[in-house]
Amino acid sequence: MNYDNVMQLALERGFYFPSCEIYADAQAGFWEYGPSGVSMKTKFIELWRRELVRRDGMLEIDGSQIMSKSVFEASGHLASFADPVVRCINCKLNFRVDKLIFEQTGIEIPESADLTDFDKTVSERNIRCPKCKGEFERARKFNMMFKVEIGPEAEAAYLRPETCQSIFVDFPRLFKTMRGKLPIGVAQIGKSFRNEISPRQSLLRLREFYQAEIEVFCNPNKLNDLDRFAEVQNTTIRLWINNELKAMTCQQAVDSEVLPNKFVAYYLGLLTEFYQKTGIDMTKSRFRRLGEKEKAFYATVAFDFEVQTATGWLELVACNYRSDYDLTSHATKSKEKFEVLDDEQKVLPHVFEISMGIDRSLYTILEHSLREEKEHDRIVLSLKPYLAPVHVGVLSLVKKDGLKEKTDEIFLKMKRKYDAFLDHSGAIGRRYRRLDEVGAPFAITIDHQTLEDQTVTLRKRDEMTQDRVKISEIDKILSESLAFP
RNA sequence: GCGGUGUUAGUCCAGCCUGGCAGGACGUCAGCUUCCCAAGCUGAAGGUCGCGGGUUCAAUUCCCGCACACCGCACCA
Numbered sequence: 106m107n108y109d110n111v112m113q114l115a116l117e118r119g120f121y122f123p124s125c126e127i128y129a130d131a132q133a134g135f136w137e138y139g140p141s142g143v144s145m146k147t148k149f150i151e152l153w154r155r156e157l158v159r160r161d162g163m164l165e166i167d168g169s170q171i172m173s174k175s176v177f178e179a180s181g182h183l184a185s186f187a188d189p190v191v192r193c194i195n196c197k198l199n200f201r202v203d204k205l206i207f208e209q210t211g212i213e214i215p216e217s218a219d220l221t222d223f224d225k226t227v228s229e230r231n232i233r234c235p236k237c238k239g240e241f242e243r244a245r246k247f248n249m250m251f252k253v254e255i256g257p258e259a260e261a262a263y264l265r266p267e268t269c270q271s272i273f274v275d276f277p278r279l280f281k282t283m284r285g286k287l288p289i290g291v292a293q294i295g296k297s298f299r300n301e302i303s304p305r306q307s308l309l310r311l312r313e314f315y316q317a318e319i320e321v322f323c324n325p326n327k328l329n330d331l332d333r334f335a336e337v338q339n340t341t342i343r344l345w346i347n348n349e350l351k352a353m354t355c356q357q358a359v360d361s362e363v364l365p366n367k368f369v370a371y372y373l374g375l376l377t378e379f380y381q382k383t384g385i386d387m388t389k390s391r392f393r394r395l396g397e398k399e400k401a402f403y404a405t406v407a408f409d410f411e412v413q414t415a416t417g418w419l420e421l422v423a424c425n426y427r428s429d430y431d432l433t434s435h436a437t438k439s440k441e442k443f444e445v446l447d448d449e450q451k452v453l454p455h456v457f458e459i460s461m462g463i464d465r466s467l468y469t470i471l472e473h474s475l476r477e478e479k480e481h482d483r484i485v486l487s488l489k490p491y492l493a494p495v496h497v498g499v500l501s502l503v504k505k506d507g508l509k510e511k512t513d514e515i516f517l518k519m520k521r522k523y524d525a526f527l528d529h530s531g532a533i534g535r536r537y538r539r540l541d542e543v544g545a546p547f548a549i550t551i552d553h554q555t556l557e558d559q560t561v562t563l564r565k566r567d568e569m570t571q572d573r574v575k576i577s578e579i580d581k582i583l584s585e586s587l588a589f590p
Numbered sequence: 591g592c593g594g595u596g597u598u599a600g601u602c603c604a605g606c607c608u609g610g611c612a613g614g615a616c617g618u619c620a621g622c623u624u625c626c627c628a629a630g631c632u633g634a635a636g637g638u639c640g641c642g643g644g645u646u647c648a649a650u651u652c653c654c655g656c657a658c659a660c661c662g663c664a665c666c667a
Contacts (some may be wrong), residue, residue: 109660113601117601123658129658131657131658133658134658190591201591226650235617297667299667301666305659314667315667420666420667421667422667460667462667464667481627482627482628483627483628502625516649531618532627533625534628535627535628536648538627562626569627571627
């Protein structure tokens, strides 16, 4: 299905919708999750916890969204998480100065260069505004972090542009108090904030968005010394190297040196197994190795996990080998010690990062799960049962003859344990269609026979088949069918 | 941020050219009917016509500005 189909489903069925939409000054790039969206997101996060955090024995934290200025001085975000721009004195339009210089002269200046380098080239080559031929003000940096002011003295602080900074900052305490031992993963789910110049396409590019980030701290001398690699050695991962797809097992990727070490291969394997369980079509996925110019300023090796969607290839996860960039920076700035003991040797850990975009992942799951069945005149969201916003619809075939009361009684017994949806009104077929659209894998219907023999019909979403089951068996059937894998 | 196209009920859209009571379909809700896959009948609710200004006796309609959305460019999880 295409982007518009997903968008319409999202708006009509309570998955997500624009923030502040009743007001004209609502800003782009902010979206709300509705009831269906929250329910699905909660379950997605539970799957992430199971498949990554618990499976690998990671520590999970929940850090502040507002962090002090020093954090971002150390991390490099104040200096580097910014685009160099110039503004025309005459018409006030802003331009990316590095792009402008390249377009007009062919000279390439890296975007991280000193502002004076840009000013020098602009004046030497007499670069003028493309729109009005006006001269430019001096170059400045447009930083993509949201600045906030703390307290009556308005001390500067920032909304975090990535969740991982608190993981780095907290590392010394976590390692000491949680009896840390390398390698160790620290995970966090939360919101990050980026002042994007042009947010677009709802959940795909937000100014306020959810990340699920994992930072694995490791001994850089032991990247091939990892017992648990055996768990994923036969897992097939899809790698996109030099414009070519190479599907191979993790073991083969290490042996052929397509991946640098077992450590990286292991986590790409875990991530693959996680996404397989989300219902995303893995034949439309790849880990793409980034070139030098594409990588973030802190990365030495980088793979993006990308998935093909109706909007093109979409980056869901950034996997960056950040080496000791972060810990060295924070150690230098804070004077805190970040070295730890590993086999009685002092070592400054390196960091491998798995930075997941939750919103984008949820969009992709929706797009890959949504289909139209013309022969049955219905739209079906074939979510994995354990990710469905509604687990089961509980329906009375008709309201009268005591069926409503019997239905209420059954619903009451289920509603704490399952996301059950009670519905008495309208034609039964219409109610099934509505449940199909929110991805409810099951519907149980109470009819006249129920009153005679204590059985109900259990309808399956994908097959549209119905079985008669005893009321006493419902719980067992549902708990098995809805369980996480 | 640039260029193009749009914005009217929950959704899709008509009305705008040529200013004069805010409409349709689907959906939702209630009742009747039916009794297992969007059937039918009756009724109802639902709108700052994106926001602000201007022209006019009168603006959803004409003019200006802005915001937002979509497509393309650039940037990113």
